[in-house]
Amino acid sequence: MKKVIYALILPLVVVGGLVFANREIKNENAKKTIPKPLSAAEMKAEREKWEATPAGIMFKNWEVSPEGRKVLARAANISKPVRDFTNMEAVVTDLSLPPGSRLGFGVMARINGEDYILSFGLEQSNEFKQLHSLKVNDKITIKSRGVSYAPKYSYPIVSGDYVERDSKILYKRPPHKGGC
Template sequence: MKKVIYALILPLVVVSGLVFANSAIKNDAARKPLSAAESKAAHRDDKKKWEASPDGLRYKKWETSPDGIKAHASADKIRKHIKDFSNMEGVITSISRPSGSVGGFGMLVKINDDEYIVNYWPEKSDKDVTKYNNDLRQLNSLKVNDKVIIRSHSAGYLGKGHNVVLAGDYIERDNKVIFKRDPRKGGC
């Protein structure tokens, strides 16, 4: 009886081992980093899929509209400042974001005759609630027609309207820092 049981278990163990080894080989092949050409091709394929989606079609339509053309022109005007993280002088035109905007706090700022949405998110951590409250208090002290200096690491498009969205990483008024986002630790 023992011989029959061993005879049945042995093939099961061998087959299980082969299946496991085969899946491990496939996983190693899947983990292999893509070459630059393969990565570029994969990105191109993903982009084509997105462009064919309803959101992609809507964005393409917006891009060729007068609002989209104006937004791209506005972004081109400040591209060097974004890249260099340098000062941009502006005047606050509204202390609230346009209707329909979502996420975070923001204001409209006129820089070089173009209006930009400046978003800022005070850092809220369990360790330093006082810094969060102080950031909010200082940001709430801003008023329409205040002259500010802004630095930003990034700019983006809403895909509607003509405003470019800037990340407000640094905001200064009257040579006093109103808001400064701490650089992320341990990340990109």
């Protein structure tokens, strides 16, 4: 009888030890993958290193080109309302993004007489369902927390965080989970 009990307990102990050891290995990997934030000097060094690459040189050349300066000037025009997260009046000019863009769902909008890409991100489930009701020449009110640009696009890219039409909220970006 003792042999049977030992025969049953021994595999249980071995399996429990393996499970516990595997859990410790996973915890060690998780701790090692968290990178510490770079200091200002390290960030500057990394930026200078990137600027020396072919992509960095191409970007620098684009910034000083007439088209690049035009895009940067447009982005600067709306920097204050973006920084303050205040309302901006816009008119939808096109329901599709420029050909070849990989920004996800978005529309073209005119803000203060200038054209911008209003990007919402990758379309998942039905989160942009109400935005599909937009039509060309619709007047909307938008709020954004960021403006970006890239040499690939002739327009600044405004991230759409809030869209309202006729005092009705069409879209409001959900807050980030698990972050600040």
